[in-house]
Amino acid sequence: MKVTVAGAGMAGLVAAARLRELRHEPRVLEKGTRAGGSMLLSSCVVWRHLEWEQFRAECPRGDERLQRLIWERLDDALAWLESLGAEPVWRDTENPLTTGRRYDPKALTQLLARHVELGTPLPDDAEPPLLLATGGFPVRLARERGLLLRANPWSEGDGYDFAKARGASIAGDLGEFYGRAMPAPPARIEEEDFVRLSQLYGREARVFTDDWRELTPPHVAWHENDLAQLIGPRAWYVVGETNQRIEAAREAGGEVVEREDGTIAVHVAAAVTHTLGGLQVDEHARVVGTEGIWAAGVDAGGIASGGYASGLAQALVLGLAAAESIAETS
Numbered sequence: 524m525k526v527t528v529a530g531a532g533m534a535g536l537v538a539a540a541r542l543r544e545l546r547h548e549p550r551v552l553e554k555g556t557r558a559g560g561s562m563l564l565s566s567c568v569v570w571r572h573l574e575w576e577q578f579r580a581e582c583p584r585g586d587e588r589l590q591r592l593i594w595e596r597l598d599d600a601l602a603w604l605e606s607l608g609a610e611p612v613w614r615d616t617e618n619p620l621t622t623g624r625r626y627d628p629k630a631l632t633q634l635l636a637r638h639v640e641l642g643t644p645l646p647d648d649a650e651p652p653l654l655l656a657t658g659g660f661p662v663r664l665a666r667e668r669g670l671l672l673r674a675n676p677w678s679e680g681d682g683y684d685f686a687k688a689r690g691a692s693i694a695g696d697l698g699e700f701y702g703r704a705m706p707a708p709p710a711r712i713e714e715e716d717f718v719r720l721s722q723l724y725g726r727e728a729r730v731f732t733d734d735w736r737e738l739t740p741p742h743v744a745w746h747e748n749d750l751a752q753l754i755g756p757r758a759w760y761v762v763g764e765t766n767q768r769i770e771a772a773r774e775a776g777g778e779v780v781e782r783e784d785g786t787i788a789v790h791v792a793a794a795v796t797h798t799l800g801g802l803q804v805d806e807h808a809r810v811v812g813t814e815g816i817w818a819a820g821v822d823a824g825g826i827a828s829g830g831y832a833s834g835l836a837q838a839l840v841l842g843l844a845a846a847e848s849i850a851e852t853s
């Protein structure tokens with residue numbers, strides 16, 4: 524049975540691999556010039572919260588059934604990846620709150636990417652069965668909000684638009700995103716610097732708007748995603764002493780100011796990694812309100828709402844769930 528998979532990031536590649544195991548022939552379409560999507564640019568830590576209650580507490584507005592699916596299936600999904608030959612570089616996440624594996628993103632992409640049709644966007648007349656795995660709409664959200672992009676440059680919301688036009692239900696807040704503070708322009712940020720240049724010390728900083736109104740929240744989460752949502756297109760982080768990330772920002776041409784009182788101010792901007800709102804799916808990754816359309820990865824919305832969870836875990840587990848459901852029904 525011919526199945527179309529749109530998007531060759533983690534979700535699309537995993538689904539295609541599982542479909543092949545289940546004796547289907549996926550056609551994998553990729554809009555960009557390379558396979559791997561944002562996974563290729565990522566730290567590639569595929570993780571879940573150690574405790575289920577912690578997941579719920581950290582992402583309180585997310586769909587509980589889907590969160591449970593990801594939380595319960597991730598360990599088996601990681602074992603399945605290993606059965607394909609994926610070698611973790613670390614078997615832990617270096618975070619006592621989470622568990623998972625870290626992979627080399629290039630090696631994982633190389634292992635999973637088979638027969639990907641590059642430079643081939645999902646056509647408007649694509650027929651079911653169809654899996655949407657186009658990576659949400661970080662490019663569009665960043666453009667609309669004047670934020671930086673910290674993702675692959677092709678995830679414009681094509682999967683979302685395609686399904687929405689065919690009656691799809693939407694889940695989550697379409698303005699919510701997972702992101703990081705990055706050095707504000709004129710800093711030069713190449714894709715390979717997305718991880719290194721993340722200004723991930725906001726918990727120790729006082730935070731000010733561009734015109735120096737204090738914004739420092741009473742509490743910042745360990746992942747600082749709440750702070751990335753708060754700072755918008757420009758803000759200042761003020762800290763007592765420099766660190767490696769600040770020096771990296773300075774070297775990249777970012778504004779780092781030594782102030783008269785001895786503190787250091789770093790000009791930062793929120794950067795969108797992926798959107799948290801998107802298509803509503805059920806536990807089989809079927810898009811609610813449509814026929815013959817599935818969505819996996821961050822095309823599916825309303826899972827990490829209100830917090831932060833692993834986008835790669837969402838892509839891996841929903842990619843497998845979608846492939847198995849497609850194989851069963853097609």
Ligand SMILES: Cc1cc2nc3c(=O)[nH]c(=O)nc-3n(C[C@H](O)[C@H](O)[C@H](O)COP(=O)(O)OP(=O)(O)OC[C@H]3O[C@@H](n4cnc5c(N)ncnc54)[C@H](O)[C@@H]3O)c2cc1C
Pocket residue numbers: 529530531532533534535552553554555557558559560561562563564565566567568569570643644645656657658659673674675677678679680681682717718796797819820821822832833834835836838
């Ligand atoms: C710097 C960085 C670090 C990160 N670190 C981590 C981490 O350590 N752990 C973690 O869990 N997550 C991390 N993430 C997030 C993670 O990479 C994403 O959540 C994950 O890649 C989402 O997978 P996906 O398959 O849904 O989308 P993507 O991996 O983004 O893949 C979507 C693909 O669809 C393609 N596409 C778009 N439109 C079309 C179309 N019309 N037709 C065909 N193809 C299309 C895109 O080109 C892309 O290749 C990080 C991201 C970045 C950028």
